[in-house]
Each structure stands twice: as C-alpha cells, then as structure tokens.
Amino acid sequence: MSIDQHVLPGPEPVLNLPACHKEEDEYEMVYHKPATMVDTAMHYCPGCAHSLVHKLIMEVVEEMDIQEKTVGVAPVGCSVFAYDYMDIDMQEAAHGRACAVATGIKRLMPDKYVFTYQGDGDLAAIGIAETLHAVNRGENILIVFMNNAVYGMTSGQMAPTTLPGMHTTTSPDGRDVGYYGAPIKVSELLAVLPGSFYVTRQSVNNPNAVRRTKKALQNALKYQQLHKGTCLVEIIGNCPSNWKMTPVEAAKFIDEEMVKTFPLGDIKVPNAEDLKIF
Numbered sequence: 502m503s504i505d506q507h508v509l510p511g512p513e514p515v516l517n518l519p520a521c522h523k524e525e526d527e528y529e530m531v532y533h534k535p536a537t538m539v540d541t542a543m544h545y546c547p548g549c550a551h552s553l554v555h556k557l558i559m560e561v562v563e564e565m566d567i568q569e570k571t572v573g574v575a576p577v578g579c580s581v582f583a584y585d586y587m588d589i590d591m592q593e594a595a596h597g598r599a600c601a602v603a604t605g606i607k608r609l610m611p612d613k614y615v616f617t618y619q620g621d622g623d624l625a626a627i628g629i630a631e632t633l634h635a636v637n638r639g640e641n642i643l644i645v646f647m648n649n650a651v652y653g654m655t656s657g658q659m660a661p662t663t664l665p666g667m668h669t670t671t672s673p674d675g676r677d678v679g680y681y682g683a684p685i686k687v688s689e690l691l692a693v694l695p696g697s698f699y700v701t702r703q704s705v706n707n708p709n710a711v712r713r714t715k716k717a718l719q720n721a722l723k724y725q726q727l728h729k730g731t732c733l734v735e736i737i738g739n740c741p742s743n744w745k746m747t748p749v750e751a752a753k754f755i756d757e758e759m760v761k762t763f764p765l766g767d768i769k770v771p772n773a774e775d776l777k778i779f
C-alpha cells in the first residue's frame with residue numbers, strides 16, 4: 502500500500518494562524534544588513550566585537566552615501582580579513598603600519614574618507630610609533646581602535662592595554678604593573694597632541710553603547726570634511742575566546758572591570774567654532 506492511500510479525502514486543512522500573524526509585505530522593515538557589507542559569513546568567534554563594529558562602520562558609510570568615496574585600511578590581527586566583509590575600497594597594511602598607509606592614501610586622495618581599523622596589539626604595541634606620529638601630524642584620517650586588552654589572533658598574549666592583574670598567556674599570574682608597566686591609555690595619550698581633533702572611547706557591549714559608538718563613528722567621518730586633524734574612536738571590544746568567558750560574561754567584564762582602566766566617553770571634542778559649517 503502506498504503512503505497516499507492512507508490520506509483520507511476531504512477539504513483542504515485550514516491554517517489557524519495567531520492574531521499577530523501578518524503577511525510578509527505587511528511587516529515594517531526595522532533592520533537590514535547594510536548594502537555596503539559583503540553578503541558572506543564571518544570568521545569571528547561568537548560574541549566578538551569585531552563583527553558588530555564592522556557593521557556599524559558600514560551602516561554609517563551607507564547612510565552617508567559615501568561607499569564609493571571611502572577607503573579602509575585593514576590591520577594584522579583577528580580583523581585581518583576586514584576587507585572581505587566591508588564592500589568598499591580597502592588596503593591591507595603590514596602589522597602596525599595602518600596609519601602610515603592611511604597617511605599615503607589620504608594625502609594622494611584628500612577627498613576620500615579614509616579610516617584605519619586596528620587592534621590594540623597592532624596599534625598600541627608594534628604600531629605605536631606610526632600612530633603617534635600620524636596623529637601628531639594631524640593626518641586627516643579616522644582611526645578605529647579596537648581595544649580588547651589582548652593579542653586576540655595569536656591566542657591571547659599580553660598587550661600594552663592588558664589590565665592590571667589580568668591573566669593572559671604571557672602573564673599567567675596576572676599583569677604585574679611593577680614589572681610590565683601600567684596599561685597604556687592610548688586615547689588619553691593621543692588627545693594631548695595638537696593634531697588630534699576628536700577622541701572618544703566607546704564600547705559595544707549593550708544596545709545603548711552600540712548606539713553611542715555608531716554616533717561617534719558618524720561624527721568622526723563627518724569631521725573629515727573639515728580637514729582639521731585626526732579622529733580617534735577607541736572601542737572597548739570583547740574577546741570571549743581569549744578571556745575564557747562566555748559572550749555574556751565578557752559583556753559584563755567590560756562594565757565591571759575594563760571601564761575602571763578605560764573609562765568610556767568623549768576625551769577631546771571639537772569646539773563650536775570648528776563645527777560651524779555643519
């Protein structure tokens with residue numbers, strides 16, 4: 502006997518949908534993936550901040566309608582493949598050299614919106630000299646600085662930004678400040694240079710923080726039209742894999758521990774006179 506012979510003849514079954522059901526075209530679109538992002542899976546660990554920040558930058562580029570005018574410089578670190586995800590012109594830089602590469606791009610093409618995307622190992626260790634000099638020269642670029650307090654890609658070694666007492670693969674007993682020095686507060690350091698125009702530290706570990714970070718990225722890209730100096734948006738990122746935490750624990754760790762060393766908020770903002778063309 503075939504399976505069809507078990508089906509009794511009768512009317513088509515009526516689908517009793519719940520009252521809240523709407524046809525597809527009746528829904529209001531409240532979220533979409535920006536068209537400026539490549540439609541592909543990312544390699545990041547679950548809960549990693551990099552993917553979210555890529556999306557925020559690309560949302561801003563889409564909303565400002567500057568996809569054709571934006572050039573990003575990718576680092577070496579977990580976000581080395583940023584150029585595979587952001588659908589804009591991108592250049593890979595050797596470890597730590599993103600600000601030097603961005604300087605060349607921006608000086609050749611001053612009308613482009615140029616940004617670097619760098620981790621704390623990339624920017625604050627091997628690349629500290631390039632970064633400091635670029636900001637001191639007031640290069641008209643945006644530096645997106647992803648501070649997750651470790652070398653994520655190479656399995657969680659201590660970075661210049663590792664918290665006092667924090668356990669990493671190269672500080673298994675916790676960072677001893679007397680021996681290794683204190684964490685470098687890159688944003689505060691660069692804010693004192695006359696070449697920096699806008700410096701802020703944000704995070705993406707809760708919805709309000711995500712909104713503030715997006716606003717900071719919007720401001721920083723807009724300010725490039727003024728040609729007044731370097732903008733630095735530091736973002737406290739989470740690295741659940743190397744922190745050996747769940748994504749939820751990592752988000753909590755930022756609020757409870759990271760902000761003690763790296764307080765969130767604006768560090769240097771332009772004055773009203775500088776902004777009067779907007």
Ligand SMILES: Cc1ncc(C[n+]2csc(CCOP(=O)(O)OP(=O)(O)O)c2C)c(N)n1
Pocket residue numbers: 577578579580596619620621622623624627647649651652653654655660
């Ligand atoms: C010249 C050079 N030195 C060292 C390395 C090894 N290396 C690759 S990524 C990395 C650290 C990356 O850490 P970070 O910039 O904080 O990025 P994250 O992975 O945490 O996002 C290091 C030391 C390299 N690739 N090239």
Ligand code: SF4
Pocket residue numbers: 544545546548549550551579649653654739740741742743
């Ligand atoms: S190792 Fe850390 S920084 Fe790298 S992808 Fe995983 S969570 Fe992100």
Ligand SMILES: [Mg+2]
Pocket residue numbers: 620621622647648649650651652653660
């Ligand atoms: Mg890092």
